[in-house]
Amino acid sequence: MNSNKKILTALVVLLLIANVATIGLFWFKKENKPQQLKGGPAKFIIKELELNKSQQEQYLVLVEEHQQGVRPLRDEIKDAKDAFFSLLSQPNVTEAEKQTAAKMVSVSTEKLDLLTFNHFAKVRAICNPTQQKKFDAIIKQVMQMMGEQHPKGRGPHQGPPMDGPPHNGPPPHERPEGELLPPPQN
Secondary structure, X not given: OHHHHHHHHHHHHHHHHXXXXXXXXXXXXXXXXXXXXXXXXXXXXXXXXXXXXXXXXXXXXXXXXXHHHHHHHHHHHHHHHHHHHHHHHOOOOOHHHHHHHHHHHHHHHHHHHHHHHHHHHHHHHOOOHHHHHHHHHHHHHHHHHHHHOOOOOOOOOOOOOOOOOOOOOOOHHHOOOOOOOOOOOO
């Protein structure tokens, strides 16, 4: 009985240590994540670069212009990916057809990447030299934050989700048992 009590005490202590370690890991992971503010990357940039009122106004105009340009490009990418992955349902798809469809996805993605690059070049241009150094230091963090705003894929425009082609029904693990393909869309 005494040895059972010792074993039980040791197990409780071990579980407490495991719980503390797990909580510590989650806490440590949160500390290492890029700072997220309500309002996302825009508020983060304003705060980190300490933009003055005039710069903030210019920046918000640039953000609006960027968002207006991004929306149709995201639709274009979605349509190109849908067309690409719809080739899977066709028999005897040639390599040339696959290459052409894949190229359409990459051309649209390139347009989006260039639009985003040019947007951030304009943002950097409204900064003073001190702010530009800070901008250079945080841009990767900002891009990561932008990627986290698109949970369905792997990033803002980095391809389909890891669980299958885009916009083609629920992922396999969410489909009814035995259903391999999504129901036909009419």
